[in-house]
Amino acid sequence: xxxxxxxxxxxxxxxxxxxxxxxxxxxxxxxxxxxxxxxxxxxxxxxxxxxxxxxxxxxxxxxxxxxxxxxxxxxxxxxxxxxxxxxxxxxxxxxxxxxxxxxxxx
DNA sequence: AAAATGACGGTGT
DNA sequence: TACACCGCCATTT
Numbered sequence: 014x015x016x017x018x019x020x021x022x023x024x025x026x027x028x029x030x031x032x033x034x035x036x037x038x039x040x041x042x043x044x045x046x047x048x049x050x051x052x053x054x055x056x057x058x059x060x061x062x063x064x065x066x067x068x069x070x071x072x073x074x075x076x077x078x079x080x081x082x083x084x085x086x087x088x089x090x091x092x093x094x095x096x097x098x099x100x101x102x103x104x105x106x107x108x109x110x111x112x113x114x115x116x117x118x119x
Numbered sequence: 120a121a122a123a124t125g126a127c128g129g130t131g132t
Numbered sequence: 133t134a135c136a137c138c139g140c141c142a143t144t145t
Contacts, residue, residue, distance in 0.1 A: 016142055035127050039141090048127040050142045055126050057143095078127070085126020092126095123145075131137075 016042055020054045024071040030103035032075045032111050033118040051076070052085060074098045075118075081111035 014022075019042040027033050033041075035048040035055075044050070055073045074095045078084040083092040090097075096109065105112035 039127085044141070046128085046140045047142065049125055049140065050127090052126040053124075053141095053143075058126095073126080076126080079129085083126095087126070121145105124143085125141105128140085129138090132135085 016044060016047065016050065017054050019043065020051050021058070021071050024055075024073065024076060027072055027075040027118050030116065031118045032077050032081070032099065032104055032113075032116050034077055034079050034081070034113075036079055037118065038076060048079075055085065056087060075102075075104075077111050081107075081113040081117070083109060083111070 020038055023038050023041045024033075035051040036045070039045060039047040039051045042051070055071075055076060058071050058073055074086065074088075083095055086092050086095040088094060092109075096106065099111065100106060105115040111117070
């Protein structure tokens with residue numbers, strides 16, 4: 014299993030109401046400094062719009078920037094939609110950032 | 120094989 | 133606080 018697959022596997026494991034940073038995922042995948050690579054994979058991921066029925070997708074909306082800041086996301090409405098989905102799942106927010114203290118995967 | 124790429128993370132100004 | 137720049141690294145071209 015290559016790094017790419019690990020990233021996807023880990024991302025899929027993020028439970029609803031929780032989020033993880035790119036760096037965190039990279040670390041879990043074995044490369045603490047490969048956050049950029051993680052982001053790259055999210056972009057090319059099978060379904061940017063996230064969890065479409067039966068699709069081999071990853072909940073990419075549960076992946077945020079280093080400080081819980083919503084970055085990236087090329088799907089519907091960009092980060093706004095991403096934020097909306099996260100709130101809908103029960104993720105805590107502070108302004109436009111994820112409350113990592115309560116919602117970061119750990 | 121070499122260069123380019125990127126949804127990061129951190130530091131500097 | 134905001135913007136710019138650099139280093140990191142697996143994958144892709």
